[in-house]
Amino acid sequence: MPDINQDRIISMAAGFQYSKILLTANELGIFKAVGDKSKTPAQVSGALKLDPEATDMLMRALVGLGLMTYKAGRFTNAPDVQKYLTGDGDDGLACITRHMNHLYSRWSDLDDIMKKGRTKRRAPSKLLTDRKQNRDFICGMFEIGYDTAKAVADAVDMTGVAKMADIGGGPAQYPLALSRKNPDTKFVLADYPNTVKVAREYVSKYGLKDRVKLVNCEFFDVKELGIGNDYDLALLSQVLHAVSDDKCKELIGKVYRILKAGGRILINENAMDDDKAGPPPPLIFAINMLINTAGRTFTTGELAAWLRQAGFKSVKVKRLHQRSALIEGRK
Ligand SMILES: C[S@@+](CC[C@H](N)C(=O)[O-])C[C@H]1O[C@@H](n2cnc3c(N)ncnc32)[C@H](O)[C@@H]1O
Numbered sequence: 284m285p286d287i288n289q290d291r292i293i294s295m296a297a298g299f300q301y302s303k304i305l306l307t308a309n310e311l312g313i314f315k316a317v318g319d320k321s322k323t324p325a326q327v328s329g330a331l332k333l334d335p336e337a338t339d340m341l342m343r344a345l346v347g348l349g350l351m352t353y354k355a356g357r358f359t360n361a362p363d364v365q366k367y368l369t370g371d372g373d374d375g376l377a378c379i380t381r382h383m384n385h386l387y388s389r390w391s392d393l394d395d396i397m398k399k400g401r402t403k404r405r406a407p408s409k410l411l412t413d414r415k416q417n418r419d420f421i422c423g424m425f426e427i428g429y430d431t432a433k434a435v436a437d438a439v440d441m442t443g444v445a446k447m448a449d450i451g452g453g454p455a456q457y458p459l460a461l462s463r464k465n466p467d468t469k470f471v472l473a474d475y476p477n478t479v480k481v482a483r484e485y486v487s488k489y490g491l492k493d494r495v496k497l498v499n500c501e502f503f504d505v506k507e508l509g510i511g512n513d514y515d516l517a518l519l520s521q522v523l524h525a526v527s528d529d530k531c532k533e534l535i536g537k538v539y540r541i542l543k544a545g546g547r548i549l550i551n552e553n554a555m556d557d558d559k560a561g562p563p564p565p566l567i568f569a570i571n572m573l574i575n576t577a578g579r580t581f582t583t584g585e586l587a588a589w590l591r592q593a594g595f596k597s598v599k600v601k602r603l604h605q606r607s608a609l610i611e612g613r614k
Pocket of ligand 1: 411421424425428450451452453454473474475478500501502503519520521522525
């Protein structure tokens with residue numbers, strides 16, 4: 284992290300304003316409406332049925348943030364805004380930005396949570412239950428997660444992996460990346476029904492229908508995965524942080540049971556270093572978990588210890604980047 288100074292304190296304090304201007308413009312489709320042309324605010328407010336005065340002011344604020352440029356009454360998207368926020372392509376950022384907008388209002392509860400903790404009376408997050416929110420969340424995981432999936436594929440030995448489980452697999456970016464490494468691996472992706480619908484779109488789009496079986500399930504009920512102890516590899520990528528420590532240990536124990544002897548578990552988590560003082564992304568992400576889930580972020584050492592307690596041997600930790608640490612163990 285760069286040193287803190289007066290300017291950084293002020294820009295962090297006001298950061299929510301910058302953030303909300305971007306999130307609202309993306310949510311309402313303003314970048315898309317401008318597209319690769321130059322448009323007036325009246326054209327945009329007319330096309331999107333928005334208030335003309337508010338649209339004019341928001342578009343000028345977007346110029347203030349460098350997200351648009353202005354000339355002679357017309358506004359143009361900045362090149363990277365045009366590239367990342369005007370379509371719903373897998374290499375864009377429109378879904379993850381909508382997902383951030385869904386989180387926005389929940390973050391304003393943080394003061395209250397600091398006093399009362401995670402009370403049962405708070406309305407649960409709708410990220411998994413509301414179709415639209417779920418779709419943006421899961422497509423967003425593809426947008427920001429496919430590069431990590433490719434890095435995981437580079438780091439993991441797929442030799443002899445005939446059958447792999449991707450538990451809480453989301454948009455199937457791991458089967459996609461790992462299938463290219465071993466053309467013989469078959470995958471079972473287990474997730475909630477809403478998410479499986481989205482995963483099905485990716486599996487079709489990337490021609491993986493013959494290689495990825497999609498299973499609608501509650502992942503604590505791993506019976507659905509087919510008990511037969513015949514998995515060579517099971518992945519838990521970015522799923523443990525949303526549940527309690529006891530549930531994490533329960534799930535790791537269940538994964539142990541579905542693996543064949545010599546099979547491996549692979550955890551990918553936004554994990555902290557063992558001193559719990561870095562890197563920055565898991566320290567900040569922990570607050571998102573405090574606000575929205577029963578979970579938290581873990582140290583790589585905690586995850587390694589849970590694998591050993593479940594009976595896994597040869598436990599190894601490898602940090603891929605600040606938001607991703609791999610913890611692997613063998614049955
Ligand atoms: C943060 S996403 C991670 C997706 C993907 N593994 C990745 O690394 O990007 C968590 C996933 O776990 C799924 N999930 C969470 N709790 C679940 C449960 N109890 N049963 C089944 N799926 C669950 C969610 O639907 C979502 O797809």
